[in-house]
Amino acid sequence: MKKIRRLAAFAGFLAVLIAVLSVNSALLEQKYSKAVMGGFYELEEDSVDVIFAGSSHMLNGVLPMKLWENYGFTSYNIGQHGQRLNMTYYYIKEAIKKQHPKVVVVDLYYAFESQINDDAANLHKSVDNLQWGASKIGAIMNAAPKSLRLELFYNMFLYHTRWNELEKEDFLYLTERPYNNTGGTELRWGNVEFTSPNVIPADQTKELTEDTVEALEKIVNLAAKNNVELVFTVFPYIAADDYQACYNKAGQILQAAGQHYINLMYHMDELGIDFSKDFYDSEHLNPAGAAKVTDYFGRYLKDHFQLEDNRQNTDYAGWNTMLERYEREVIAGKTGAEGDPVTYLSYLSDPEYAVGIVIKPDQMAIGEEVMGALGDLGIDTEELVHRDNNYVCMIDGGKILVDDSTEAPQAAYTQELGGIAWEITCGSDIASVMIDLREWALNKESINIVVYDKVLQKVVDSVCITNDGQQLIRK
Amino acid sequence: MLFNSISFLIFFPVVTLVYFLIPHKIRYLWLLGASYYFYMCWNPQYALLMATSTLLTYLSGLLIDQANKMEDQRKRNFWRKFWVAVSLILNLSILFFFKYFDFAVDNLNRVLGALNITLVQPEFDVILPVGISFYTFQALSYTMDVYRGDIYVERNVAKYALFVSFFPQLVAGPIERSKNLLTQIGQRHTFSFTRARDGLLLMLWGYFQKLVIADRVAILVNSVYGTWQHQTGVPLLVATLFFAIQIYCDFASYSNIAIGAAQVMGFKLMDNFDTPYFATSVAGFWRRWHISLTTWFRDYLYIPLGGNRCGKVRHYLNIMIVFLASGLWHGASWTFVLWGFFNGAFQVVGSLLKPVRDRLVRIFRIDRSSFSHKLLKAAVTFGLINFTWVFFRADSIYAAIEIFKRFKNYFYPWMLVDGSLFTLGLKEPEFYLTLICIGVLFVVSLLKYKGMHIRETLAKQGLWFRWLIYILAILAILNLGVYGPGFDASQFIYFQF
Numbered sequence: 001m002k003k004i005r006r007l008a009a010f011a012g013f014l015a016v017l018i019a020v021l022s023v024n025s026a027l028l029e030q031k032y033s034k035a036v037m038g039g040f041y042e043l044e045e046d047s048v049d050v051i052f053a054g055s056s057h058m059l060n061g062v063l064p065m066k067l068w069e070n071y072g073f074t075s076y077n078i079g080q081h082g083q084r085l086n087m088t089y090y091y092i093k094e095a096i097k098k099q100h101p102k103v104v105v106v107d108l109y110y111a112f113e114s115q116i117n118d119d120a121a122n123l124h125k126s127v128d129n130l131q132w133g134a135s136k137i138g139a140i141m142n143a144a145p146k147s148l149r150l151e152l153f154y155n156m157f158l159y160h161t162r163w164n165e166l167e168k169e170d171f172l173y174l175t176e177r178p179y180n181n182t183g184g185t186e187l188r189w190g191n192v193e194f195t196s197p198n199v200i201p202a203d204q205t206k207e208l209t210e211d212t213v214e215a216l217e218k219i220v221n222l223a224a225k226n227n228v229e230l231v232f233t234v235f236p237y238i239a240a241d242d243y244q245a246c247y248n249k250a251g252q253i254l255q256a257a258g259q260h261y262i263n264l265m266y267h268m269d270e271l272g273i274d275f276s277k278d279f280y281d282s283e284h285l286n287p288a289g290a291a292k293v294t295d296y297f298g299r300y301l302k303d304h305f306q307l308e309d310n311r312q313n314t315d316y317a318g319w320n321t322m323l324e325r326y327e328r329e330v331i332a333g334k335t336g337a338e339g340d341p342v343t344y345l346s347y348l349s350d351p352e353y354a355v356g357i358v359i360k361p362d363q364m365a366i367g368e369e370v371m372g373a374l375g376d377l378g379i380d381t382e383e384l385v386h387r388d389n390n391y392v393c394m395i396d397g398g399k400i401l402v403d404d405s406t407e408a409p410q411a412a413y414t415q416e417l418g419g420i421a422w423e424i425t426c427g428s429d430i431a432s433v434m435i436d437l438r439e440w441a442l443n444k445e446s447i448n449i450v451v452y453d454k455v456l457q458k459v460v461d462s463v464c465i466t467n468d469g470q471q472l473i474r475k
Numbered sequence: 476m477l478f479n480s481i482s483f484l485i486f487f488p489v490v491t492l493v494y495f496l497i498p499h500k501i502r503y504l505w506l507l508g509a510s511y512y513f514y515m516c517w518n519p520q521y522a523l524l525m526a527t528s529t530l531l532t533y534l535s536g537l538l539i540d541q542a543n544k545m546e547d548q549r550k551r552n553f554w555r556k557f558w559v560a561v562s563l564i565l566n567l568s569i570l571f572f573f574k575y576f577d578f579a580v581d582n583l584n585r586v587l588g589a590l591n592i593t594l595v596q597p598e599f600d601v602i603l604p605v606g607i608s609f610y611t612f613q614a615l616s617y618t619m620d621v622y623r624g625d626i627y628v629e630r631n632v633a634k635y636a637l638f639v640s641f642f643p644q645l646v647a648g649p650i651e652r653s654k655n656l657l658t659q660i661g662q663r664h665t666f667s668f669t670r671a672r673d674g675l676l677l678m679l680w681g682y683f684q685k686l687v688i689a690d691r692v693a694i695l696v697n698s699v700y701g702t703w704q705h706q707t708g709v710p711l712l713v714a715t716l717f718f719a720i721q722i723y724c725d726f727a728s729y730s731n732i733a734i735g736a737a738q739v740m741g742f743k744l745m746d747n748f749d750t751p752y753f754a755t756s757v758a759g760f761w762r763r764w765h766i767s768l769t770t771w772f773r774d775y776l777y778i779p780l781g782g783n784r785c786g787k788v789r790h791y792l793n794i795m796i797v798f799l800a801s802g803l804w805h806g807a808s809w810t811f812v813l814w815g816f817f818n819g820a821f822q823v824v825g826s827l828l829k830p831v832r833d834r835l836v837r838i839f840r841i842d843r844s845s846f847s848h849k850l851l852k853a854a855v856t857f858g859l860i861n862f863t864w865v866f867f868r869a870d871s872i873y874a875a876i877e878i879f880k881r882f883k884n885y886f887y888p889w890m891l892v893d894g895s896l897f898t899l900g901l902k903e904p905e906f907y908l909t910l911i912c913i914g915v916l917f918v919v920s921l922l923k924y925k926g927m928h929i930r931e932t933l934a935k936q937g938l939w940f941r942w943l944i945y946i947l948a949i950l951a952i953l954n955l956g957v958y959g960p961g962f963d964a965s966q967f968i969y970f971q972f
Contacts, residue, residue, distance in 0.1 A: 006668050013942055020946050021953070028954065120960060150481060157959035164904035 037129035039180025050075035054107025064183025065326035072309030077184035082122025085215035090139035112243035181325040188280040189337030206245035231260040238282040332460035345373035349398040354418035359391035362446040370469035390426040418454040476516040510642040521604040532614040535562035540628040578807035606646030643733040649747040649767035664741025674738030681731030686956030689724035692717040698900030708886030755852035
């Protein structure tokens with residue numbers, strides 16, 4: 001009897017320990033790109049017809065929500081930074097298991113080199129975000145070097161050191177999973193100007209490594225076994241000649257095997273790609289460039305596959321909601337990427353924004369341009385001239401609800417905006433914007449702005465602007 | 476394999492589980508195989524060396540026993556001493572070759588070089604087999620115990636081999652005595668939940684000491700001592716104090732994991748550390764630090780030399796011999812010899828100054844049993860021990876002397892409060908965490924010093940409290956331990972001995 005009690009107690013202890021360690025892992029794990037696969041796993045099973053898989057070229061280069069908006073095709077982007085083709089195989093395997101898509105579009109970026117990947121950070125981004133199962137185990141055993149397998153199986157070997165780097169999002173992750181509003185795509189705002197790259201003739205080729213050919217064969221066989229059509233693609237970017245030669249070779253091999261292959265480097269005019277406007281950096285498209293590529297894929301998929309346009313299908317009404325959220329995400333992205341204070345202030349009258357502004361007393365006067373932009377929002381700028389005052393403003397959907405400047409040592413307001421409670425406080429050293437009891441104001445300069453999106457139901461930006469309007473600070 | 480490795484975390488439960496499932500009669504064979512496998516994970520060839528030492532001392536036991544049966548007393552005495560001498564010479568020769576050969580050749584070259592004589596350099600590099608100092612001493616203790624009649628002769632070579640190679644304490648102690656460990660090998664051990672829980676808790680404490688404390692302070696110690704030429708007094712002092720913590724936690728952790736692991740299997744190993752930094756004299760420190768080595772030297776060197784049952788000069792000489800030997804045992808380097816020298820010298824000087832201290836106590840009417848007096852003695856002892864640690868840690872005698880000069884000439888106290896401490900290898904949160912962990916170590920040590928049996932006391936608490944402590948300990952080790960990418964599974968300091 002005593003033995004049974006002891007065994008039961010030991011089993012109970014193990015159960016509690018495992019639960020605690022699970023919470024511990026969830027807390028300490030790196031949250032980067034959690035939302036991409038997090039969003040994928042939240043999709044209803046078998047609800048997606050097209051999967052986009054591959055490296056960061058894919059992750060940044062295709063917009064599933066635009067595909068829905070313009071063509072009615074349901075799709076999801078499961079691209080990951082630094083993902084080699086041998087890992088992409090497992091991602092496709094997971095996608096087939098969960099969604100049974102009709103078409104998988106595969107990015108060939110890494111075809112230019114061996115698929116051996118010893119970049120721990122990128123491997124973690126791919127492996128950490130897969131759910132436990134055959135695909136994850138297979139990915140660790142076959143697509144990661146032996147030296148990294150232990151930390152991929154138990155990633156606390158790597159992440160346990162994060163105990164002194166924990167941030168708000170780590171704790172929030174315990175109760176709220178990050179929501180992906182972009183169909184998996186990572187939107188990278190900004191653009192760097194390049195001149196168009198040299199594009200080599202399509203018959204110029206270079207041999208692929210053995211493991212690259214092997215990875216391609218595995219993907220083709222996997223798709224064939226599961227009745228999935230494949231489209232292999234190369235995104236436009238500043239590609240070296242020998243890399244392009246490898247893509248051409250891959251294209252020959254794949255086309256000979258009866259596979260769809262589109263090298264977008266040879267369709268740039270058709271795409272309308274502008275290397276001075278469409279690139280975040282030399283390798284990755286920004287949303288403007290991605291929109292062009294997405295449109296091309298939309299036409300290609302429509303012309304070559306039997307995909308349904310589900311825009312009028314009431315069963316897919318949820319996708320319209322997702323589209324709406326995506327559009328808000330795009331606006332939030334634009335807001336979050338804006339670096340010019342005056343332009344930034346012009347975004348704050350968006351009908352779906354709730355905005356809190358705190359201007360602390362300061363010796364410096366507010367610059368003319370910033371003052372003008374604040375006035376354009378409907379703020380009484382005459383009061384802002386008194387720099388000894390504490391100033392608080394609350395804007396809801398472009399309408400000023402609170403616009404108060406006071407000589408009192410402290411100004412504090414409580415108001416419901418966007419359906420949640422806001423508490424804003426301003427003092428000589430205090431700039432506080434509490435939304436639902438969480439602090440959001442940066443409090444690094446005199447002018448503090450917190451922007452909340454009512455559709456996305458989250459704070460999309462928190463900035464400070466210097467008095468002279470020269471700088472916009474985010475962290 | 477290292478205790479702080481995944482391999483050991485798989486190896487130990489498997490070995491223990493099988494140990495308790497197989498019949499008693501063959502359990503020692505299983506442990507023998509497991510122990511040799513454990514050792515061969517370092518280097519399979521080293522196992523041959525250990526087997527050689529095992530065989531030599533095993534045979535010495537048989538031969539001494541055979542000599543004991545001789546009727547002629549002169550012959551009996553001669554052959555008994557002969558076999559002891561052979562065992563000592565052969566085993567110490569092996570130890571000398573692997574540990575001291577390069578050191579001896581270097582020093583010989585220096586002496587000959589001063590006389591303008593060049594010696595041909597040996598063309599091979601001798602690699603020190605892990606744990607050789609430990610198992611050699613352990614095996615030799617058997618020879619001498621048989622000679623003294625303190626232990627029966629073990630005729631079962633496999634049981635004897637297990638005594639020498641028992642994996643929990645094989646590579647870094649405690650250095651066990653045949654009277655304790657060899658006798659346990661023949662006993663029946665049944666699984667005891669209470670004993671196993673206690674052993675696992677001790678192992679958990681050992682892992683905390685090693686992964687959370689020792690390896691963390693080592694980051695600062697290595698960073699500062701590695702660049703001592705560019706460091707001033709305060710960082711070097713902090714690093715020295717941290718080294719005191721590092722070497723204690725590193726060594727004690729191994730012993731704790733060893734003792735705990737053995738306990739799970741039903742074996743009781745000797746204590747090796749007893750709150751050494753609370754000692755109130757250097758002699759007292761050595762009764763609390765590396766107890767198994769100190770008692771080994773006491774029983775097999777100090778007492779045979781006469782111990783303290785001889786004239787004062789001879790007594791002091793015996794102390795110096797023992798501590799010089801201890802220094803040399805720790806490493807083939809003059810820094811270790813000097814370290815041993817100072818430890819011996821402090822005890823000799825302490826003994827010489829006892830009448831002076833007694834006089835001062837009388838004059839100032841000091842209550843020797845008062846807390847303040849004990850605190851003063853402990854602080855002075857800690858200071859003296861830390862003085863010796865500089866020699867232990869420094870690369871060379873020159874480096875050690877230069878470090879002391881920096882204590883004196885470049886001591887800038889403001890560095891304690893101006894944030895400089897966070898630039899020595901541990902950032903601010905890590906530094907404070909280190910201090911908190913040292914605080915935990917202090918509290919646990921104090922409780923032990925006061926006579927509390929912590930694990931027993933814990934066992935009496937409510938289930939929720941015990942589980943909370945276990946889970947917090949595991950979380951602390953997992954989250955705060957220095958392991959994983961970026962940290963090499965750091966070996967225990969004493970493996971080099």
